[in-house]
Amino acid sequence: MNILLLGSGGREHALAWKMAQSPKLSKLFIAPGNAGTAEIGENIPIKADDFESIGNFAIKNEVNLLVVGPEDPLVKGVSNYFSGNPELKHIPVIGPSQEGAELEGSKEFAKEFMKRHAIPTAGYLSVTKNNLSEGLSFLDELEAPYVLKADGLAAGKGVLILPNLDDAKRELQEMLEGKFGAASEKVVIEEFLRGIEMSAFVITDGESYKILPEAKDYKRIGEGDTGLNTGGMGCVSPVPFAGDDFLKKVEDQVIRPTVEGLKKDEINYNGFIFFGLMNVHGEPKVIEYNVRMGDPEAEVIMPRLKADMVEVFEAVSRKQLSTVNLEILPDTCVTVMLVSGGYPGSYAKGKKITHLKDTAESIIFHAGTKTENNIVYTNGGRVISISSLGATMSEALKKSYKNAEIIDFEGKNYRRDIGFDLQVYLK
Ligand code: AMP
Ligand code: GLY
Numbered sequence: 358m359n360i361l362l363l364g365s366g367g368r369e370h371a372l373a374w375k376m377a378q379s380p381k382l383s384k385l386f387i388a389p390g391n392a393g394t395a396e397i398g399e400n401i402p403i404k405a406d407d408f409e410s411i412g413n414f415a416i417k418n419e420v421n422l423l424v425v426g427p428e429d430p431l432v433k434g435v436s437n438y439f440s441g442n443p444e445l446k447h448i449p450v451i452g453p454s455q456e457g458a459e460l461e462g463s464k465e466f467a468k469e470f471m472k473r474h475a476i477p478t479a480g481y482l483s484v485t486k487n488n489l490s491e492g493l494s495f496l497d498e499l500e501a502p503y504v505l506k507a508d509g510l511a512a513g514k515g516v517l518i519l520p521n522l523d524d525a526k527r528e529l530q531e532m533l534e535g536k537f538g539a540a541s542e543k544v545v546i547e548e549f550l551r552g553i554e555m556s557a558f559v560i561t562d563g564e565s566y567k568i569l570p571e572a573k574d575y576k577r578i579g580e581g582d583t584g585l586n587t588g589g590m591g592c593v594s595p596v597p598f599a600g601d602d603f604l605k606k607v608e609d610q611v612i613r614p615t616v617e618g619l620k621k622d623e624i625n626y627n628g629f630i631f632f633g634l635m636n637v638h639g640e641p642k643v644i645e646y647n648v649r650m651g652d653p654e655a656e657v658i659m660p661r662l663k664a665d666m667v668e669v670f671e672a673v674s675r676k677q678l679s680t681v682n683l684e685i686l687p688d689t690c691v692t693v694m695l696v697s698g699g700y701p702g703s704y705a706k707g708k709k710i711t712h713l714k715d716t717a718e719s720i721i722f723h724a725g726t727k728t729e730n731n732i733v734y735t736n737g738g739r740v741i742s743i744s745s746l747g748a749t750m751s752e753a754l755k756k757s758y759k760n761a762e763i764i765d766f767e768g769k770n771y772r773r774d775i776g777f778d779l780q781v782y783l784k
Contacts, residue, residue, distance in 0.1 A: 358667065359419055360382060360423075362424045365405070366427070371744075373398055376667050379667035389403060391726045392723050401414060406435075408434075425452030428510065431455070431457075432458045454625040460646040478644075479550050481547045482495040482546050483544075492546060503549070504548070511538075550642055552637035558654065560629050588738070588739055589651070589739070590694045592654055592656065593690075615646075653694055657691060695742075710726065721741060
């Protein structure tokens, strides 16, 4: 089977690496891909949201399955573009319909969905310029800190958490006036949830679902969870504080109602669902939905799956997922992200990466990299994701940190404390 994968990050390298292990795979194309995906498939210079070029390429190269890595093409409707085109509709897409992608594309849509299906989440009010005064009164009723979310996609920057009521009121008005462009013409104000965050994942064919390993990522740039938010500096799976009782609550209160809710609402959904959760005194609450795998979560989840991912995707596209046995390795997988100096602020690209082949006992996933004349260069903020499996978290971390020292490029930075907060749960 020929597969076309959209995207260019560490998540896509991890998906490509997993699919490449399948005897069912003939050709793997990645659009646009990175230096890592180029080693296991063929990168094609097409942007992930250029649907016309993607469609033409798929026809010409007899693609049998489209796997979508990032949210952007899904929110823009790549799945509908394929299903609505007579020449493309025979190609199944791993990724929801445009309507399904609204779970990530619109915070208000997600909140209304959760309300309709009684899925636990923070209390909220959706505000536009037309009901600003209601929004200001709602803030008065809440306790600090105040959570303001741009309704639309804002490149991960659309969530503000403000300790002070006056600041929250001012920010609310600035957001509605276009602080994040059209994405914040509508703002969701939320009650602040206190607890520990983690993420759960499923793959669904719209009828049934399979639970994938859970994970915890490290979003801040600085050690001890300090400094600016990033795309993710590291990740750990499994999550030691997510015991069986908690995970059962997640399945009963969140996962099953979500998949059933999509069905009730007649929303076509084939693909991954990523549940951003807060564990509030042992009770799960949904912070957000994402309609794709996470990055760097994919870099710790894919290595823990025994299943043949191409077979899983095939079953999803035939609506036969319930027949699949999705076995998960008991090992811990961690990943440590090497990033460019200055990230998440401004940073240089084009730095030569050395010693990539001098590592052992880890899986080296490329994030922002490119190749020129057989030399690999940095090409983004997040550069290399070093994933390792181990019988324990510390064993896995030891391997990743050893290789984090070996791989090098000018300005290399990484967090040396991935998993620091989880040690207490392991004793
Ligand atoms: P989101 O983009 O919705 O995931 O929000 C980004 C981050 O803000 C989350 O990962 C949480 O750390 C935090 N956050 C979002 N919503 C809330 C909330 N209601 N209560 C507490 N923290 C939140
Ligand atoms: N690591 C968070 C995300 O992929 O959205």
